[in-house]
Amino acid sequence: MLFTGQAAQAQGKLTGVVRDSATNEPLSFASVFLANTTLGVTTTEQGTFVFPKVPAGTYDIVGSYVGYRLAKQNITVGKESQEVNLKLASNGNQLGEVVVKPAPNKPEEYQKFSRLFLGGSTFSAQCRISNPDDVQVLYDDSTKELTAQTKGFLQIDNEALGYRLKYYGLQFSFSDNDHSVFYYGQPVFEELKPKDERQRKLWAANRLTAYKGSFMHFLRSVYNDRLKAEGFYTQQIRVFENPKYLRAEEQRKALVAGKPDGAYTAAEQDSLDQWDGLAPMLATLNQQPLPIDSIRRVSPNGKRTFLRFNGELQVAYFGEAPDPLYKRPMSPLGYPKPPFPTGPRQVSRLKLQGREAQFQANGTLLNPLDVFNGEYWGFEKIGEFLPVDYVPGSLPPAAGPARP
Structure with a gap:
């Protein structure tokens, strides 16, 4: 299975201290995590923290503390140890300041946000937002846009995959005009404890199902030049004016x-x-699969890898049947024809926002806004969301006492 060697790849030690930006005093028991991973720690009484083994790559390291704004710093981890200093600014009230609490969410607007954010898949149906009062949802009649944001974090328990997701600094928007969904923030994953061995194995199987055919799986396959071996076929879409x-x-x-x-x-x-x-625009599909050099560019020194292709890209995955709750037509442009494999498939569509998009060996984009995902990948949301340190075939923690 692709990427099973992540645990053995280059790792680095990360240390640091969290301080008050005004007083420079260390902050005890602050939360520090690497966004989109399961890697999180709490600072000591002296405000220090240690991540002993971090897989090589580029991450956002985030500091959080009650009464302070988030602090975020982009870091690149290699084999060498490095130290990070995070300074958090207080968001405390000034003396005499009046705090105006936001109006309660309208039930229909919150339900629409929850449905769009969590998704409509089988796994999404097993996700639960446990702190709905901490998110503010608003609809603007003039712009026809639904937005949501949190000052702290939004907590989601995914009972299908066995993760508790804390989504810090959530910024969400949905446009009624073009039905586009956008969300951004700094999430961190916590492993839930399975109640028994049966649930532990079920979570492992569900995680593998969520991984297979995902955008993360696709990027790792492109990085390692294993598209066909992993069940992916990429074809060029030509878009032109009607x-x-x-x-x-x-x-x-x-x-x-x-x-x-x-x-x-x-x-x-x-x-x-x-x-x-x-329709103002038309699209046609080239039946021939694109060679790896038509979708991937590696820098001359071999240290950077980019998605790069002309037009748009159709990606068909033949390793797994689509979710039964996916009701849209699977690729209105058609399927790959023989000698491609037959049988169940998932078909997605990619569009670059610029000329190219840099990505890493762990299957993440350096800038998540560089690529637009459509069709099946647009359907998969929080229900299938995996941490970037996920390794296919790995098991959740052993069963333990019931969760509170």
């Missing part, structure tokens, strides 16, 4: 300008209705 739409727009403008009162004949109204049904 000439019929362009002609229709010219005809529409001429018709509307000639009849400012809107008194259209039945034939003219029928034409307008037909023009409304035209």
Whole structure:
């Protein structure tokens, strides 16, 4: 299985201290974690912390303390030990300051946020937000945008995968205009304790299911040049302007300008209705799979790896059937034809926001906003969310006492 050697890859020791940014005094028992991982510690009475073994890579290290704003620092971990100093700024109230509490969330707006954030998959149905009052959800009628944010963290218990997820500094938005979903923050994973060995094995199996065919799995496969071996097939999508739409727009403008009162004949109204049904852009799929050099660029020194391709990318995964709750058509552009494998598949779509996007061996983008995921990967959300230090085939912790 790809990436099973992560535990044996280069690791580095990370030490540091958390301080008050104004007084420079150390902060005892502050939380420090590496975002998107299971790696988290608490500072000592002297404000110090140690991560003895961190897999090589680039991370956001985050400090959190009650009454203080989050502190975040981007670091790159190699074989050598390094020290990090985190300074947290107090968000305490000034004397006499009036604190205005936000209005309670409207139930229908909170439910919409919860559904869009957690997702609609089988695993998402087993996720529960345990502190709903700590998130503020608002809908703007003028922009048609639903937003949500937290000052602290949003806590999600994923009973399908056995993780407790604390999502710090959540920024979420959904647009009614184009149905795009965006969320960002600094999450950290905590391992839940299974109640028995059966649940432990179930969590391990579910984690592997969530991993197989995921965007993380895809990026690791690209990095290691193992796309076909891992069951992925990539094809180029060419997107171009619809000439019929362009002609229709010219005809529409001429018709509307000639009849400012809107008194259209039945034939003219029928034409307008037909023009409304035209898509401004069209897409075609190249049936030939793209070679690795058409989607991946490695820097001359071999230290940096990038996703780079023309147009958009269709990614088909043949190693696992799609979630039964995925109701959309699986790839409206069609499937890869023989000699590609047959049988169940998951089909996703990728679009670069720039010319290329740098990514790491652990299957993470250096900038998560560099790539837009659509179709099946757009369907998978918090229910399938795994930490970047996940290793396929690894087991959750042994069963222990029931959780409080």
